[in-house]
Each structure stands twice: as structure tokens, then as C-alpha cells.
Amino acid sequence: MPELPEVEAVVRTLRPLVQGRKIRCVHVLHPIATKPQDPAQVARQAQGRRIRIVDRQGKYVLLVLDRGLLTMHFRLDGQLLWFSNGQELRERANQGENGVHVDVALELDKGVLGFADRRHFGHLHLWKSVDDCPGLNALGIDALSRDFTPHCFAALLSASKRPLKDFLLDQSRVAGIGNIYSCESLWQARLDPRRRANTLKPREARRLHKAIVSVLARALECCLHPAPNFRDPEWWFEGLERFLRAYGREGRSCRRCGEPIRRMAQGGRSTYWCRRCQEWAHQRIRTDRVNTPATKKPELQKKPDFERSLARLEEVVRRLESPQLSLDDAMKLFEEGVALSRECQKQLEEAEGRVEILLKRADGKLAAEPFDPERETES
DNA sequence: CTTTAGCCCTGCAAGC
């Protein structure tokens, strides 16, 4: 289920591998992958072309050729594979039990890029230009682009009566958000997935925008460490389960309030959400009360991020000790390690600062307003 | 114009 962060991580890993390379030959091993385009025609037109740019729009991967354009969409579980050469491809691709499933292979002047999707939901297409690809033309504003501002997002919201969940999944409005990250963003913003988009108040729209941007950015970081590995067909994005707060957590307790996460059908898809944090009726009652005491301390919210940083730091240190590490890779790891170390230090200091404030308050005025951890996700 | 239902396809889980 690659969504925008996964596709972005794939594109960033793919770029240095294929950008500037020439397509020697195209093997369409499963013609269904180019449907409804004629596989022979796709192969003929891509052959001999050079890959100028590797890009992403929404969940589409774009290989801009010196003439024409290749698009790939992974849908549910499409993936990319890398083979050293044509011989390795022939030995490993679709060879019975221990073979690797490959739908289309682009044999380059160095290496072979494979596109694979066992379920054949994913597609690879060839177009004369961007304008000829209906899927690309229909895309709305990319959720990772600079143009995705709180202002423009609010305008889009106010133009739709659809439930928030359906709205977020609509690629023609905001491109790149799928089922996982729509659930995560709505959980983070504490908004009811059933609420109609145009009923959000300006501050709620800003909160949702901020949640989307932050959820996608954190997911992208997660997808880049470790980076996608096209050489291993079994490889998949790791650590996402630890990252998820709502999606796929039916029955398990909400990380914010402890209420069991629920699952409901919306537009034929599963929506995971917390009834206590996200239900509109509850929120109205809560905002009516003036001084609702915060139920959870901020340390609890920070903890998973801190632990993740620390775990990653340990991993970086472990890798630095590996003997077969190139100087270049070692420098990159070292830099990442220093940044992580600073981040962890900062979080520790912040936590200490909070403890101090609490102690002073205990000594001083009793009526001091409680620290609201939820304010962190607002404004 | 907007919104919705059905379809594509395979792997896996549940039910018989």
C-alpha cells in the first residue's frame, strides 16, 4: 500500500540509479501490466530512449524520457526490482518456485529495472507527453509540494461537502494521501472522519493541514531509514507499525486517550479512528468546558519519537562499526548520528524543563492553568 | 458540475 511517502522514498532511491541512463530494451513479461496499452508498442517506443528525469506526482512515479514519458503506479503492492544485468533477470524472473515475479523489465545501459505487482493492480504506461496521461492531469495539488499551503487547503475544504475521510482520499483535490495517512492525519488532528469538509472552522482546517504535513514528513523519514532496497524482493518499509497511531489498530488502545481504536466502513474502505478523541459530539462538549484537565502528560506523546530517535542512533552506531563501509557512507552515517544525538539531547532538556515548571507551580499558585499537550498540534 | 457504485486482480482467512 505505497502512498506518497513510500513513493517519494522509492523515487529518491531510484533517481541516482537510473537518471541519465539509456533504455536498451523493454521486456513486457506480463502484458496485463501495460493494459490497455499495447505491450509491443510500449516496448518499441521506450526502446533507445534516455531517462532524463525521475520524478513523482501524487502516487505516480514518472520517468521523463528524451521523447515521451513512462508512468508507474504501485496501487496496493507494486514494487521495483533491480538486477545487475539481463542475465540475472533471465535467471531470476518468473522462474517457478524460487523465481521473482516481474511484470515489466527495463534493460538499461547499466542494470535492469523491474516493475512487479503480483496482483496486477499496478500499471506501467507510456505517454507522448504529460498531457496525454489522464491520471496525471486529474491530480490535485501534491501534498508534499510548497503550494500545499494552509490557505489553499482551507479553500479546497470549503468547496466540498464530502466527509473528511473521502475528501482526503480524493486525488483530484489533494494528491498523494491514501487510506493509511488519511486515518493518521485525522487522528492527529483529532477530527471526525465523518464530518463534512466544508464544516471545518478555520483553526480546524489549519490543524488538519499541519497534521497532514507532519504525518507525511515523519512517514517519509521512516521510509528513508532504512532506504528502499530494490535488490531484495522481500524488502518492505520497516518500522511503520511503530509509527501508526490509528491505522490497523482496531481494538487496541488509542495512544492519546486509551479508548479502543474503532474501524468503520467509509466509501467502501476501512477508517480507523478513536471515538473519544475524534468524535465531533465529544469535541463540542469538551470545548464548551473551560478548564478540562489534560489527561495525559506531554512526555507520553514525546516518548515514542524519542525512543525512535534513540533506536535509530543505536543502529547508526552499530553500522559505523561495520568494516565494509565506504568512507562516503560512513560520513553520511556520522552526520546523521550527530543530528540524532542533538535531537535526543534537546528532547531530554525539554522534558527536564517541563518538570521544572511543574515543580514551581506546585510551590506557587494552585490555580495555575494546566499545561495542554494538545496545544502542540494546533495554531 | 459533484458524488457514488462497481470493477479490476490476487492472496489470504474464514467457513463449510
Add this chain to the structure above:
DNA sequence: TGCTTGCAGGGCTAAA
């Protein structure tokens, strides 16, 4: 045990 059935998933297309 082995079979059938049903469901999940993203996005396109046709219909409402």
C-alpha cells in the same frame, strides 16, 4: 484435510 467463498485495497470509469 481440502474446497469454496468473501474480503481487502487505490483509482478509473460509468452512471446517478
